[in-house]
Amino acid sequence: MSGDLQGALLDWFSRSGRDLPWRRTRDPWAILVSEFMLQQTQVDRVVERYTQFLARFPTPVALARSPVADVIALWSGLGYNRRAVNLHRAAVTIDVSHGGQVPDELGDLLDLPGVGPYTARAVRVFAFERADAVVDTNIGRVLARCHRRRLTPIEAQRTAESLVPRDRAWIWNQAMMELGALMCRTEPRCEECPLRGACEWFRSGCAGPDPAHRSASVSRPQSRFAGSDRQGRGRLLSGLRAGPVPMGSVPTVMGWPDDAERSLKVAATLVADGLARRNEAGFELP
Numbered sequence: 391m392s393g394d395l396q397g398a399l400l401d402w403f404s405r406s407g408r409d410l411p412w413r414r415t416r417d418p419w420a421i422l423v424s425e426f427m428l429q430q431t432q433v434d435r436v437v438e439r440y441t442q443f444l445a446r447f448p449t450p451v452a453l454a455r456s457p458v459a460d461v462i463a464l465w466s467g468l469g470y471n472r473r474a475v476n477l478h479r480a481a482v483t484i485d486v487s488h489g490g491q492v493p494d495e496l497g498d499l500l501d502l503p504g505v506g507p508y509t510a511r512a513v514r515v516f517a518f519e520r521a522d523a524v525v526d527t528n529i530g531r532v533l534a535r536c537h538r539r540r541l542t543p544i545e546a547q548r549t550a551e552s553l554v555p556r557d558r559a560w561i562w563n564q565a566m567m568e569l570g571a572l573m574c575r576t577e578p579r580c581e582e583c584p585l586r587g588a589c590e591w592f593r594s595g596c597a598g599p600d601p602a603h604r605s606a607s608v609s610r611p612q613s614r615f616a617g618s619d620r621q622g623r624g625r626l627l628s629g630l631r632a633g634p635v636p637m638g639s640v641p642t643v644m645g646w647p648d649d650a651e652r653s654l655k656v657a658a659t660l661v662a663d664g665l666a667r668r669n670e671a672g673f674e675l676p
Contacts, residue, residue: 395588396555396562402584403565406572408433411440413564418492418517419450425509426477430609431468433571439468450492453478454485459675462665463631471627475664476504494518507547508607512563521559523550528570529563530607535574538590539601546606619656622646626657626673630666634674 407413410433412424423443427436443464447453453461458478465474480502484492492513493499499510507525514520525533525546533549534541541549555562573583578596586592591601602608615621622644629635629643641653657673660666667676 395585396553398584398587399565399569400558400561403561403568407564407568408572411437412516416517416519418494418513419448420444421513421517422450422480422492422505422509423447423477425512426473426480426504427468429473429509430470435468439464447481449490450481450484451490453481457676458664462627462675466628466631469624471624471665472663473504479503480505492517494520496522515559515563519560521554521556522563523547523554523559524563524567525550525607526567526570527607527609528568528574529566530570530605531576531602532566532570532574532585534602534605534608535578535591535600536585536589537601538594540603540605543606619659622653622656623660626660627665630673630675634669635672637672640672 412421415421424436424440427440427443446464447456447461456478458475461474461478462471465471468474483502484490488498493502494514494517496510496514499505499513500507502510505513511522511524512526514522515524525543529550530541530546533546537549550566553562553566569583569585573579580586580589580592580596583589583592591597626635626640626644629639635643640657641647641650644653644656646653657666658668660673661668664676666673
């Protein structure tokens with residue numbers, strides 16, 4: 391990618407980038423919290439909860455030494471509640487193994503529960519300003535369309551790394567993510583895109599299948615939620631946030647009053663994920 395195109399992207403970001411609270415800090419814990427919250431959750435839903443969460447748990451030690459039930463309760467509305475449990479487990483590891491400080495080495499970050507290759511690199515880039523490249527679903531779309539083909543995870547990571555200006559990794563990664571979020575979306579706004587001159591798919595007239603479909607890191611559509619086990623899990627967890635749920639009430643709370651077998655089977659998955667605990671009377675938060 392030419393220097394002119396790199397400059398065009400950074401100029402676009404300086405004008406159009408959103409003012410998000412996690413972009414105003416280099417606190418590694420705050421960055422880690424934001425990355426956990428942003429996994430498959432819309433930015434607008436995260437902004438308010440992010441501030442509330444850090445006010446309650448300003449450090450990894452504060453979270454690690456609190457009951458996991460408190461974390462699950464505060465996570466309400468963010469979805470994918472296993473992330474709350476994993477964040478608590480990560481905080482415990484940080485407290486026990488890293489003296490309460492979020493580590494900056496890639497291997498140490500990858501050892502934290504719930505932290506994968508993207509999140510580990512995001513912490514390094516956005517907190518420690520290391521010259522790494524992150525590849526999330528937004529950047530994955532940009533890379534695949536610019537190259538007009540599906541990319542493997544290794545190809546996507548190497549391509550992203552080849553583009554990072556070594557002295558501007560923080561702003562470059564932010565700009566690439568923002569481009570995917572605002573321009574190179576599922577329904578792209580190609581005519582307004584500052585990288586259209588480098589995009590082979592655009593230059594082809596967007597001919598053929600979208601190369602981002604099933605390319606590395608690009609998220610796939612969720613299965614139907616209504617009537618799903620995920621919906622039942624969410625309903626039971628909402629009930630548990632208000633207090634213990636008696637065994638006999640579980641099917642009704644989950645929305646399946648006539649299917650106790652399914653209800654208890656799905657409830658057991660919450661226990662397996664560390665989101666609930668079964669007692670003699672029913673279920674409660676752990």
